[in-house]
Amino acid sequence: MALAAFESSPIKMDPKKAPQFTSVARRLAGANLQAHEWELLSSVLGHSLECRAGHDIEKKDTKPSRCRLVLMGFVGMARTLADGRRQMVDIHLPGDITACERLGGAQANVAFVCLTDVRYIDVDSIAQMVDDEPTLFPGWQKFLKDLEEEAHVRLIDQVVRTGRMVAHERMADLALDLFHRFERVGMTASGSFPMPLTQDVLGDILGMSTVHVNRTLQQLRREGLIRTTSNRWQIVDMERLRHVAGGNQSRPGGTTTH
């Protein structure tokens, strides 16, 4: 059991008492952190930060952080064009890091927008220590590297999504992507996953207008593929949804070529 490793770690943390840590716990459970690596985390875990929906993540008082670990909520990596059009380049969920700034972010000209109320911790100091002395923190190094690789693959997926898929394919593909990512951190329940985003924001993610998001969603609902409540989506027919997405979503160990 993944959580067991986390519970038996030097840092005592009961997921039932601190549910905001469960996603990160799932992630770190596979990282094989050593005792002194857990200590790194304990030094910052108490200082989780909050950012309200609609605001950019940014520390006004101190220097901007390059690396944050999301505990709760959705963070969007967004670029805004001169005329106001906005494109979400990537979405960060609980357990992800906003590590773009470690990879050329200075040139990227993107902002990290809280799409919901967000709770996160600043792990920039940890990242810097790991960068300086990678051999001292093998668990953290692998953890950070894995998260960055995943973000890289997500970017590639996002290019394909916006570049070559039509509306209902984009929507289906996104739903599957989010489902699998929430599944890994134990936040799914009977095929459903958190979806508190407005159709407006969904449009900025998928590169389409709000109205078209609405109509595309209706189509998927009408065909019995998904069900939506105010802050959750449920996948009703996984197999057909995959088919709509084109069978191209990267699922663990999935095959690809037709």
Next chain:
Amino acid sequence: MALAAFESSPIKMDPKKAPQFTSVARRLAGANLQAHEWELLSSVLGHSLECRAGHDIEKKDTKPSRCRLVLMGFVGMARTLADGRRQMVDIHLPGDITACERLGGAQANVAFVCLTDVRYIDVDSIAQMVDDEPTLFPGWQKFLKDLEEEAHVRLIDQVVRTGRMVAHERMADLALDLFHRFERVGMTASGSFPMPLTQDVLGDILGMSTVHVNRTLQQLRREGLIRTTSNRWQIVDMERLRHVAGGNQSRPGGTTTH
């Protein structure tokens, strides 16, 4: 002068006699390689490889390489959907590395396609040595890291391009991007840069049909923004082309918010 540093390096290489190395020379000139780091390069420079247009880069005999340095030609990082649609996720030009496989490429499900005849060298062995002992090769480490960061920014740009720009904006933005990248490696001449790609491939890059690429190009030509010959594009009116692209293309030190 950038080339001077390269010419005075331990490896003698006259750009006039070996023009295929000039792009890499420009790049490495800024990397401040130490003597023993130049040696690394010399061990592989003689073994440049070739791949014909239309084929995937892949070494059949040995294990697949994770890291290649492009000397000449265009390499496309492509994903093909089940029904045959294809999206170019990134384009690698002379002086770039095809380093995707170093960053989660195993999951990325992309192929490296030669969009022209391509000449490249396999620097996987170098990359592995640098990964193992980064402190021994500070110049190479920074060089590889910079190239990866640039690739990351290009991915972000590509998401915005395909997600939120209309056809003529995409085309203008791409033209400017390519121009600036060729400029850095000294392959521009009076506002022109190499463009040997077919409109078919351009469609796969920009996420639009071949016919629409054709019509969009005609529009840009008609408006006096670019001129095209069989294998070069010339930017006629940089200022207005930037305006068409939305003023959002990342140029060195450029400002952004309106």
Next chain:
DNA sequence: CGCACATTTGACGAGAATCAACTGCAGTGG
């Protein structure tokens, strides 16, 4: 209740894909 905000609906038009045909051009072989 009134307000702000999100979702939904309809009507219309613009942008882009598709299909099919045609042009221009370089290479190839008779």
Next chain:
DNA sequence: CCACTGCAGTTGATTCTCGTCAAATGTGCG
């Protein structure tokens, strides 16, 4: 030398996806 071939580019006609505008409906909240 010229016909033939293949390929990239071009054009027109048509269809369809999607964006825009505007209004209506629903929903939570002070």
